[in-house]
Amino acid sequence: MTIVKPTSAAGEIRRSFLSGFGKLSLSATAIALLAGNEKLALIGTASAQTANNDVTILNSALGAEQQAIAAYQLGADSGLLQKPVLALAVQFQGHHKQHAAALAKAVQKLGGKPATPLKDYGFPKDKLKKEADVLAFAATLEKGAVSAYLGAVPILTDRELAKAAASILGDEAMHWAVLRQALGQNPVPDAFVS
Amino acid sequence: MRALFAACLLAFFMAGLTAQHAALAATGDAKRGEEIYHRCLACHSLEHNRVGPRHCGLFGRKAGSLKDYSYSTAMKKYGVIWNEKTLDHFLENPMKAVPGTKMGYAGVKDPQERADLIAYLKQATRDPKICK
Numbered sequence: 499m500t501i502v503k504p505t506s507a508a509g510e511i512r513r514s515f516l517s518g519f520g521k522l523s524l525s526a527t528a529i530a531l532l533a534g535n536e537k538l539a540l541i542g543t544a545s546a547q548t549a550n551n552d553v554t555i556l557n558s559a560l561g562a563e564q565q566a567i568a569a570y571q572l573g574a575d576s577g578l579l580q581k582p583v584l585a586l587a588v589q590f591q592g593h594h595k596q597h598a599a600a601l602a603k604a605v606q607k608l609g610g611k612p613a614t615p616l617k618d619y620g621f622p623k624d625k626l627k628k629e630a631d632v633l634a635f636a637a638t639l640e641k642g643a644v645s646a647y648l649g650a651v652p653i654l655t656d657r658e659l660a661k662a663a664a665s666i667l668g669d670e671a672m673h674w675a676v677l678r679q680a681l682g683q684n685p686v687p688d689a690f691v692s
Numbered sequence: 693m694r695a696l697f698a699a700c701l702l703a704f705f706m707a708g709l710t711a712q713h714a715a716l717a718a719t720g721d722a723k724r725g726e727e728i729y730h731r732c733l734a735c736h737s738l739e740h741n742r743v744g745p746r747h748c749g750l751f752g753r754k755a756g757s758l759k760d761y762s763y764s765t766a767m768k769k770y771g772v773i774w775n776e777k778t779l780d781h782f783l784e785n786p787m788k789a790v791p792g793t794k795m796g797y798a799g800v801k802d803p804q805e806r807a808d809l810i811a812y813l814k815q816a817t818r819d820p821k822i823c824k
Binding site: 616650 | 728730731732733734735737739740741742743746787793794795796797798799
């Protein structure tokens with residue numbers, strides 16, 4: 499799914515803001531991460547340092563998304579997942595691919611270099627012997643992703659980026675809850691995530 | 693006079709409570725720490741390098757020194773040896789402790805949670821069943 503395509507006059511304004519990146523006094527840095535939502539305009543003012551900080555945070559999140567994509571691929575390829583669970587795994591992987599694409603685009607727009615996937619994540623393949631093992635492993639990564647975004651949202655300088663990161667956090671939390679349910683666990687054990 | 697005595701008594705009592713709290717905060721619970729470590733699993737594992745470096749062998753290791761992990765320049769230059777104190781400082785606010793670190797994370801703000809996490813890491817990163 500494509501990220502914001504600035505084709506309107508507003509889009510022209512956004513492009514001119516972005517072309518100024520790299521100079522010390524930028525007029526705006528926020529990027530709409532939610533695919534298709536062109537109403538999220540670039541707002542705020544950021545120095546190069548704060549933009550660099552946001553790049554670092556976004557790249558950490560991107561790394562986590564790339565790991566999740568690889569984990570779901572491992573699950574899908576394992577032959578251990580029943581058809582409906584396999585469909586769910588592929589759906590969740592698709593979400594992570596969208597997250598990763600949006601984050602990579604945002605990093606690039608901020609003048610940074612997107613993190614690249616690892617060749618090997620050292621997943622515990624030898625411990626994945628049945629469907630429940632795969633689901634439990636996926637659940638731990640989704641829980642970790644929730645925590646990662648919880649650690650990103652408060653420190654993202656640009657509040658539109660923070661809002662988009664919070665949106666992704668919500669999606670990760672839904673994945674986690676569904677996986678917990680599939681494992682026969684209370685899908686929402688606590689009032690607050692951490 | 694009675695009011696002064698009561699105020700002194702209250703002050704001593706509060707000082708005692710504060711000292712006790714500080715002592716508790718310094719002592720971590722590894723079992724609680726294991727739960728807190730789950731927050732790290734999007735990027736880390738004990739045994740393998742992932743988005744972040746592996747944690748096996750962490751204590752006593754120089755920051756930024758694993759040869760098979762691609763650290764930021766900032767972390768390679770950080771120079772500390774990981775122990776309870778240096779981890780406590782770093783984990784509170786990684787991006788402030790090491791400007792330029794790749795670890796884009798707010799940190800573990802609560803001192804007791806940090807102590808618990810560090811207690812778990814101290815144990816788990818030396819467990820021969822996990823860290824071969």
